[in-house]
Amino acid sequence: MPAQPSTREADVLRKGAEALRLSTGPVPLLLNSRPRDGRAACVRCGECVGFGCPVDARAGAHNTVILLALKTGLCRLVSGHRAQRVLVDGTGRATGAVVRDMDTGARVEVRAGAVVLAAGAIETARLLLASATDKAPEGLGNRSGQVGRHLQGHNYTGAFGSFEEPVQDLQGPGVSIATCDYMHDLGGDVVGGGVLANE
Secondary structure, three states: OOOOOOOHHHHHHHHHHHHOOOOOEOOOOOEOOOOEOOEOOOOOOOOOOOOOOOOOOEOOHHHOHHHHHHHOOOOOOOOOEEEEEEEEOOOOOEEEEEEEEOOOOOEEEEEOOOOOOOOHHHHHHHHHHHOOOOOOOOOOOOOOOOOOOOOOOOOOOOOOOOOOOOOOOOOOOOOOOEEOOOOOOOOOOOOOOOOEEOO
16 A cells, blocks of 8 residues: 655654655555545544554554454454464374463463464464474474574663744654664674664
């Protein structure tokens, strides 16, 4: 989808970036800039960071893939349970999971033809490590001992400026311009880097 229209703030930041010879571009936000799949286009309210989308324009598993899966009739959504380990057969193929009912504490084995781990970097690694077997004593997929290692958090560093004229037009969705010029290849022994964006 096309990017959202530029904001006044992004226009000011773009001029500053050009003066510093930094490349800039719009930020992929996983939100509809036009109606799609029964969900509205973004109304530019600016509530994206930390709040639910009032018009359902922002994409998430809750309004995309889960709904599509449920429409097939081949899956069932169960809430109030926490995955504790992945079950595998003798060949190492995933066959289900052990889940815990958070209300009763009961453990339940759920069998499936396919298992998808999509619990984010930390919880996916936790599940793989918690699913050790005789054939995978260090956890599933962890022959190298690297599952869960080298995870990185991300730090936010802020900067503010003062302007004589208004530079904020209060149009969302929030972050609207970024440079990736400091992402990698910082030279020498420098480790790190990241995206610079308005938030």
